[in-house]
Amino acid sequence: MADGTESRVAPVSPELAFFGRITASVTHELNNVLSIVEQAAGLLEDQLAANEHGVPLDPDRLRTVHSRIERQVERGAGIIHNLNRFSHTVDDRDRDTDLGEFLATLRALCERLAELRHVTLEVVPCASTVLIRHNPFAVLQALFRALEIVLDSAQAGETVRVEALPAADRVTIRFTGPASGLVAHRGPHLETCRSLLAEMDGELGTTEQSGGGAFEILLPATVVADHC
Template identity: 30%
Template sequence: MNTESWDIINQGGLRYFGDMTASISHEIKNCLAIMNENAGLLQDLLAAVQTGRQLDLNQIDQISNRITKQIYRIDDITKRMNVFSHSVDLPEKTIDVGEVLNLAVLLGSRIASNRMIEIKLILPKHKIFLSTQFFFLLHLVWLIMDSTMTAVGPDKTMEIKPVDQISELKISFCSQGNIKKGFESILCSQAAQKTMKTLSAQLIFSETDNEIILKVAKKTQG
């Protein structure tokens, strides 16, 4: 990475990494707490059997299923964390935009849930590919999500929708609230401005549709 890229990471990227890592660790801790609780129930059942109580196989099966569910959940979380941790490996790569947006939503899901906000990701039927810097796009999407969530409407819902165009990728962030405040706060973010410059991106606000639109220019071939 060049000096400017590291400057962007130092300004906001490290904080983003820290915030998301903390959120992921909380999710894993919640899974472990549920598993520990169910392990305790198993121990109670075994202790009861030792005193002569009949073994309840149905209850054991239910406990086992709850533990298995958390194991799968932790597996999904660690896979997500692995993709996130490697997002800075290459300065530029061809990415599946839908996968990046889905990762951004999943990483921020706990924070959104704590704010009682539902994030709806609306993807097209066809995949959208873009040659760009994975981590910077991921971080920029989160900055917009975070700012938009501070101004969502009473329905507590935000929609994210990518649109593939000939010369650029458009990602819209919509809500019923006064999200123009979120748009204005992003414009004041030096980290966001530098990231947009690096990605050849720009941010606009549509008064008509009450949406924030991120435009990322596509790389020309040759």
């Protein structure tokens, strides 16, 4: 990753490094939530202390600070929910998982990474229920690695799009981004992605078109029902 986070954990296995990378990113965001809650609670305390010295309490101001705390608690609960969903991907090594769940988790884990690059991340909901029978942690890691490469290749102001294209007994997950850097990309993330996909009878493809390029992950899948 461009921020160099992973270089410090390079000697450990790619799986552990991935787990560490995600938890570091999520806990970093939780620190922001806690910081806001701490300061908002402190501001309420400041206002009560001023009131003890005769300054009247301002109900509108109190409501504003209270809403700030409520919003952050809700945000924190969402972050913890996503971390919990991610943690449970290691529970079973071989089970059917809805691709929609993978994409929702991927979006939650990568939104901040995209935001830091001023890149818009668009994850298109699946039009069908697509089940993937494999180790969910490995599937998520492969998706994350592919998205990571596309995000790293994108420039500020660009959009990276993730969409699923189911067909018969396979699904293609397409990561569309800028053409530059994708085709020529070589690096540990790409190799990790390739070896993970090889274990699940999947493939990694790259397409190039005018104005953009895409990574495509092909995985064996079962299309259960159309949503539309």
